[in-house]
Amino acid sequence: MLSIRNFSKTYKGGKKAVSNLTLSIESGDIYGFIGHNGAGKTTTIKAVVGIMDFEEGDIFIDGISVKEEPIKCKKITAFIPDNPDLPEYLTGIQYLNFMADVFEVSKEERENAISKYAGLFEVTDVLGDLISSYSHGMKQKIAIIGALIHKPKLLVLDEPFVGLDPRAAVVLKDIMHKMCEDGAAIFFSTHVLDVAEKLCNKAAIIKEGKLVAAGTMQELTGGESLESVFMEVLGYGKADTKTDSTATV
Numbered sequence: 001m002l003s004i005r006n007f008s009k010t011y012k013g014g015k016k017a018v019s020n021l022t023l024s025i026e027s028g029d030i031y032g033f034i035g036h037n038g039a040g041k042t043t044t045i046k047a048v049v050g051i052m053d054f055e056e057g058d059i060f061i062d063g064i065s066v067k068e069e070p071i072k073c074k075k076i077t078a079f080i081p082d083n084p085d086l087p088e089y090l091t092g093i094q095y096l097n098f099m100a101d102v103f104e105v106s107k108e109e110r111e112n113a114i115s116k117y118a119g120l121f122e123v124t125d126v127l128g129d130l131i132s133s134y135s136h137g138m139k140q141k142i143a144i145i146g147a148l149i150h151k152p153k154l155l156v157l158d159e160p161f162v163g164l165d166p167r168a169a170v171v172l173k174d175i176m177h178k179m180c181e182d183g184a185a186i187f188f189s190t191h192v193l194d195v196a197e198k199l200c201n202k203a204a205i206i207k208e209g210k211l212v213a214a215g216t217m218q219e220l221t222g223g224e225s226l227e228s229v230f231m232e233v234l235g236y237g238k239a240d241t242k243t244d245s246t247a248t249v
Contacts, residue, residue: 001027001154001185002048007057009043017043018209020057025187025202027153028180032196032203033189034230040209041189045158048187049079061154075103078152082159084143088132092123092142095131096149103150110149117145120171136163144172155179157188161195173199197226207234 002025009018018040025031035041046052048059050070059066061073086095093114100110118124121141131139140163147155155176161169176186176199190196196203197217203226204214213220213233221229 001025001029001062002031002187003060004044004048005058005060007044007047007054007059009040009047009052009054009056016209018047018206021206021209021211022057023204023211023214025154025185027183027185029202030176030180030186030200031188032200033187033206034193034196034203034226035189035206036234039206041206042158043209044206045079045156045187045189049077049156050074051079075150076153078147078150078155080140080143080147080155080157080160082162083136084139086131086139086143088130091128091130092134093127095142096127096146099146100149105150113149113151114145117148117175120175121145121168137165137168140164141168148175153184155184155186155188157186159190160188161190161192193225193227193230197221205230205233 002023004021004023007018007021008016010016021040021044023031033041033044043052047054048061048066050066050073054067061077064072064076066073090098096114097110100113105113114127115124118127121144123138123141123145126134126138131142134142144160160172164172180186200217202214202216203220205212205220213229217226220226
């Protein structure tokens with residue numbers, strides 16, 4: 001579903017954020033993308049969803065080149081950033097209808113989707129309120145609903161659980177599993193290793209723009225905690241497995 005081939009990105013001034021990255025995410029995968037701050041995760045994600053141009057390598061979504069046919073790629077992709085920048089002069093329902101219009105979702109389909117997801121995330125009663133009145137967590141929920149409204153084949157998320165309350169986080173995890181059961185693929189970055197270990201069937205670890213490990217969760221961990229593997233492959237030595245495994249990076 002998502003194929004990243006020899007992708008590199010160099011910023012002005014010569015700083016190479018990502019170097020020769022190759023990854024393959026298949027339908028049904030919940031694929032974690034793990035690395036420290038500045039490792040190149042967000043740069044990669046922005047290239048995948050068409051926010052950032054790049055010259056080296058290529059990225060394919062369902063066999064379609066992001067470079068050659070960006071609109072086709074965006075029609076089957078959804079992106080949820082860690083800090084959603086929503087138009088605050090709209091109400092929640094106006095924003096969701098706008099997203100449905102962009103993706104040409106029929107009246108019946110959008111009404112069903114909005115009713116379903118607004119109920120799950122417990123935001124039905126505030127859809128008529130201005131987005132400017134929402135908390136960060138509320139904005140995140142509306143952004144998630146807007147991303148799901150057209151049933152994307154690929155869902156890309158950057159730190160998706162930031163700002164969500166525990167119940168909403170469980171709801172999102174359940175939705176992610178259901179999407180993958182239906183043939184979609186999910187690619188997301190996270191700092192929370194415990195979440196990645198429990199949620200993902202595959203993961204990749206990136207350091208200073210270079211891939212250092214990738215595979216199924218079992219291949220990566222070999223029975224150890226993901227935290228220990230992460231610390232070891234990045235050259236920090238093994239983590240103390242007696243401590244809390246919910247460490248962040």
